[in-house]
Amino acid sequence: MPLLEVKNLHVGVEDEDIRILNGVDLTLDTGQLHALMGPNGSGKSTLASVLAGREEYEVLDGEILYDGEDLLELEPEERAEEGIFLAFQYPVELPGVSMTNFLKESVNSVREARGQEELSSAEFLKMMRERADMMGLDADLTKRSVNEGFSGGEKKRNEIFQLAMLEPRLAILDETDSGLDIDALKNVADGVNKLRDDDRGFLVITHYERILRYIEPERVHVMLDGKIAQSGDMELADKLEDEGYEWVREEAAAAAAA
């Protein structure tokens, strides 16, 4: 059974006559990393938000199966408990919420839901130090409020660090590579590679193929106007890098006319 099956997904914005996704089909297995590319406004981030349970989007048609179960029935926190993690494109600053307290609560709530034992403070701190080190996150950042005053790169690294802490089965990275310098980009890619394993699937949303050179996806999908317009392997990403998205649009238009 696939880890994630998105079938004919149509999504709009609640109370507004706007359609963003127009029949998305996507299947992802554990042990795989798929890249989702596409121009701005094509619906990539909307798909990520719907997968994580953001409530301002309305699913008009289609379904999402996670481990064969209906994902759309679940609250965002239940999805986290079931092993879905979204690394935000714009991680939220939470002044007054300490990283340590927040993460301890977060980790223990998903552990409890997964039937694992709650971590003691000592165990938690040890795990936090190890994973911060593994993900190249400055350990001092864990002593601050969540994302408050973090640089753009630090915020993205913090997302990958939290991914490492929460050990999800499905990790969705929403443009985690954008706005990073080369060191931070390699750092994030390195973090992702360390976390890849047979029980985990990744959906990496990106605007550019550059991060894919470091993380080598099994599949590459191109989204256009709220649909998957092309799927292929790394050669597809290379072609997009060289030629842009125009040819995808033309092929899609030709297919629609036929």
Add this chain to the structure above:
Amino acid sequence: MTTALDTDVRPEDRFISAFEVNHGQALNGTNASIAQQREDAIERFSQLGIPTNDLELWKYTNISKVIDRPYTLPLGPREASVEESDIAPLLVDDMDAHRVVLVNGRVDESLSDIGELPSGVVVSSLAQAGKDHPNLVEEHYGKYADFEDEALTALNTAFVQDGAFVYVPSGTIVEKPIFFLHVTASDEDLFLQPRHLFVVEDGAIARIVEKQYSLTDANTFTNTVGEVFVGEKGNLDHYLIQDEGPSASQVHTRAAQQKEDSVYSTKTVTFSGEVVRNNATIEADGSFCESNLFGLCIGQNEMHVDNHTRMDHVQPDCNSNELYKHVLNDASTAVFNGKVFVSRGSQRIDAYQQNDTIVLTKDAQIYTKPELEIYADDVVCSHGATTGQMDEDAIFYLRSRGLSERRARILMLQAFCEEVLEELAVDPLRDEVTDQIRTRFGGYFD
């Protein structure tokens, strides 16, 4: 001695006739300055009258509706059967302090436990201090709380009987907090007017914690005036926790003067009350002063809380920090009016003022007005106010990391309060306030 206020006449006249009847008897006073000021004060009160919404300073707080009630005005000591067991739940767990309990504005020695004080330090009732230390009272009484423009300060000054007194002599450190627990207890509706005087001399350091509770469901109105003096290089950290419940109203005036190179901090947390008006004023009458005004109001039900502050910079090279935060639920209302005044010649002032509010319901309201009045040209002053709902992006972020919606909302409200909570430097007090806030927020999302 007790006077029932005559409700057939307008409220001002009730007080004026009560004054005339008792003048020279219950309203005597052992100190010349107290006695002297009564006459002027009642005269000024009769001219000013009880403030109405027509006055800019009282635009959003209708105080006359809670003053115009058939209160009893206690003059002279009265019996109140308050037991140890009544006050035990009101103490702060693990706070080792010099404790004074005031019942209906008067020190109750049997409930107090002042313990051993450093040499020369006085913690007593104001009436006792008037007898034992008349010179000190003469030097400071009525010097900082001005009744020319404040009718309720004038009223308090006319009727002053007793209250709290602290004196920390020059260079003395009081390590433990001095804790005043103010309780009201009565079957009758009471109008109380405690008067406090806190004097921290040059180079002295102290913390004063005041907490207010009511042990009665009767209506009470407490018109408090507290005067504060902090001498050169002195440091006073001064707390007020207000939790008198829905049948208690109050006007609490806290007027401080500080001298060169001193630090004065006033920190107020309001949990309940029917109508609560706090007037906090600080005059930084010396260079290199640091002044801090912090406030937190957790509004619920119909409560109305109004914080008026005035920071007077009349000398150069000082800094002041002001932060008031409100979390308003149900149909609660908060008012914030903070004024920072910088006189001509008070150069190099660094003044910061901020008021932030989270409004949780459609019926909750905030009226906020930060003000700067600056007559010097080399200053850094900023002010701002924000009002909003909870940040739904932040709630979603927390939920996406496995926190329930309820936990996410409680956490965000707590985090909003954190900036003020971390200013509560007495750890047991901060823990207690934090727990109370957490419990209250928990109830919002059950």
